[in-house]
Amino acid sequence: MSLVDSHCHLDDEKFDPDRAQVIERALAAGVELMMAIGTGGRLDVAIQQAERYPFIYATIGVHPHDAAKAKPDTFARLRDLASHPKVLAIGEIGLDYHYDFSPREVQRSVFDHQLEIAAAAGKPIVIHTREAWEDTMAQVAGLPHGGIMHCFTGDAAQARQALNLGFHLSFGGVLTFPKAETLREAARVTPEDRLLVETDCPYLAPVPHRGKRNEPAFVVETARRLAEVRGVTPEAIAECTTSNFRALCLRGQTGNG
Numbered sequence: 001m002s003l004v005d006s007h008c009h010l011d012d013e014k015f016d017p018d019r020a021q022v023i024e025r026a027l028a029a030g031v032e033l034m035m036a037i038g039t040g041g042r043l044d045v046a047i048q049q050a051e052r053y054p055f056i057y058a059t060i061g062v063h064p065h066d067a068a069k070a071k072p073d074t075f076a077r078l079r080d081l082a083s084h085p086k087v088l089a090i091g092e093i094g095l096d097y098h099y100d101f102s103p104r105e106v107q108r109s110v111f112d113h114q115l116e117i118a119a120a121a122g123k124p125i126v127i128h129t130r131e132a133w134e135d136t137m138a139q140v141a142g143l144p145h146g147g148i149m150h151c152f153t154g155d156a157a158q159a160r161q162a163l164n165l166g167f168h169l170s171f172g173g174v175l176t177f178p179k180a181e182t183l184r185e186a187a188r189v190t191p192e193d194r195l196l197v198e199t200d201c202p203y204l205a206p207v208p209h210r211g212k213r214n215e216p217a218f219v220v221e222t223a224r225r226l227a228e229v230r231g232v233t234p235e236a237i238a239e240c241t242t243s244n245f246r247a248l249c250l251r252g253q254t255g256n257g
Contacts, residue, residue, distance in 0.1 A: 091126020
C-alpha cells in the first residue's frame with residue numbers, strides 16, 4: 001500500500017530522540033507523503049521539516065489554543081509563508097471550547113483572519129474543532145477552497161454537514177477504538193472521494209498501538225480499519241485517500257513527490 005499521513009506533528013519533542021528513524025519507518029510502511037502541521041512555537045516549524053525531505057509537506061497556522069498570542073505581525077508572517085512552495089494548507093486552525101486556553105471571541109477573530117489568508121492564497125484549510133461545532137461551521141460556510149476536517153470524530157449528521165460545505169473528512173486513530181461506532185458510521189456515509197487518513201502523531205495512536213507514542217507508520221492501522229468499516233480492501237482505501245490528498249492539497253504543484 002502507498003499512503004499519505006495527512007496530519008502529523010513531526011516537530012513534537014517526543015520525536016527528538018529518533019525523528020530520522022520515525023521517518024524511515026514511515027517510508028518502510030508505505031507512507032509516501034506526510035503533511036507536517038505548522039502550529040508549533042515558530043510559524044515555520046513544519047517548513048523546516050519539509051525542506052529536509054522531498055516527501056514531507058507543510059502547513060502554517062495559529063492553533064486556537066494559541067490565538068491570544070497572535071499579533072498583527074503574526075498574520076503578516078503567515079501571508080508571506082503561504083507562498084512557500086512546500087506549504088500546502090493553512091492549519092490547523094479553528095475553535096476549541098474544551099480548554100478555552102484563549103478567549104472564545106479571540107479564537108473566532110484569529111480564525112477569521114486565517115480564513116482570509118487561506119482564501120487570498122488559494123489554499124485549503126485544516127480545521128481543529130472541539131466542542132465548538134456550530135460556531136466552526138458558521139465561520140467556514142462559503143469558504144472558496146474547501147479543506148480538511150482534521151481528526152474528524154463527529155457523527156453521521158455532522159459528517160454530512162461538513163461534506164455539504166465541501167470538506168474532506170480525515171480519520172485518525174480514534175476510528176479504531178472499540179467504542180467509536182458512531183464515528184465508524186460517519187466513515188461509512190462519507191463519499192470515497194472525500195476520505196483522508198492521518199495519525200495526528202504523536203497523539204491518538206490507533207489500536208493495536210493505543211497508549212503508545214503515535215507515529216506516521218501507524219496510519220496503516222487506521223487505513224486497515226477504515227477498509228473494514230467500508231467493506232473494501234486496504235489497497236482501495238490507500239488508493240483513494242492518496243488520490244484525494246493529491247487532488248485537494250497538491251493541485252497545481254509540480255515535482256510533488
